[in-house]
Amino acid sequence: MRDLLTDDSFRARPRRVREGNRESIALRRLSRSFAEQPDSVLQELVNTAVEFCGADGAGISLEEPERRSFRWVVVAGSLSRYLDDRASRHVSPLGSLIESSRPQLFRVSKPEIDHLGVMGRPVTDGVLIPWATTALKGTLWAVSHTSETAFDEEDYALLSSLADFASIIVRYQHHQRLLHESGKAIAVAEMAHRLAHRINNPLQSLTNTLFLARSDAANAPKYLEQAEADLARLSAQVATLLEVSTAAARPKVAASDLLATDV
Numbered sequence: 001m002r003d004l005l006t007d008d009s010f011r012a013r014p015r016r017v018r019e020g021n022r023e024s025i026a027l028r029r030l031s032r033s034f035a036e037q038p039d040s041v042l043q044e045l046v047n048t049a050v051e052f053c054g055a056d057g058a059g060i061s062l063e064e065p066e067r068r069s070f071r072w073v074v075v076a077g078s079l080s081r082y083l084d085d086r087a088s089r090h091v092s093p094l095g096s097l098i099e100s101s102r103p104q105l106f107r108v109s110k111p112e113i114d115h116l117g118v119m120g121r122p123v124t125d126g127v128l129i130p131w132a133t134t135a136l137k138g139t140l141w142a143v144s145h146t147s148e149t150a151f152d153e154e155d156y157a158l159l160s161s162l163a164d165f166a167s168i169i170v171r172y173q174h175h176q177r178l179l180h181e182s183g184k185a186i187a188v189a190e191m192a193h194r195l196a197h198r199i200n201n202p203l204q205s206l207t208n209t210l211f212l213a214r215s216d217a218a219n220a221p222k223y224l225e226q227a228e229a230d231l232a233r234l235s236a237q238v239a240t241l242l243e244v245s246t247a248a249a250r251p252k253v254a255a256s257d258l259l260a261t262d263v
Contacts, residue, residue, distance in 0.1 A: 013153070063136070
């Protein structure tokens, strides 16, 4: 790893002839993708990094604190086979990289790849750009397998803009998931509240019926038959309440299904 911002050899790399407005073209493409297909915009972002920077591969890695690892959430190009793979924070340099919040140049030799126990081609030139928000940490990376000077300062500028865009999208998707889970929890609580009230009716009827059975021995069989019916109604309501209590773990159970039968 070498700090990209202070690496003199990187600044001395010759700049390739590029389309002058490629950054604006790339960001317009991603904005359109976000508006039309928000769930796939991160994949479009790494596809754009490969296309516009001439990279062999690109991807986004997100930290998973509970696993103490990083996961490749989207990948394009030569490393696509590693989609959803994880690297331990202790093994991967991404942890210290993200903490430093500084872009890095890197290479991965064949012996290093063999040591990690993975199948892949050596990385002859790579750029890693980290970002961190209050809840999420990640990095955008692009690699070459054929050139030791594949990326220049203009590529870094574009990748930096793409990394900023990626951090916004990741934060947005994270907040959407939180809102969804919050809304689901509220719905489950409301259903449980409604069922608690509905349970009270057969429970009260059962209590009254048993009282009458004890008070009127002559008609006790009739009251006990009524008590069995009340108990069946109560059991059905309790079963439905149990369904509600596990609704978060059973997304196929809809609220309308749980409350469809009014007994």
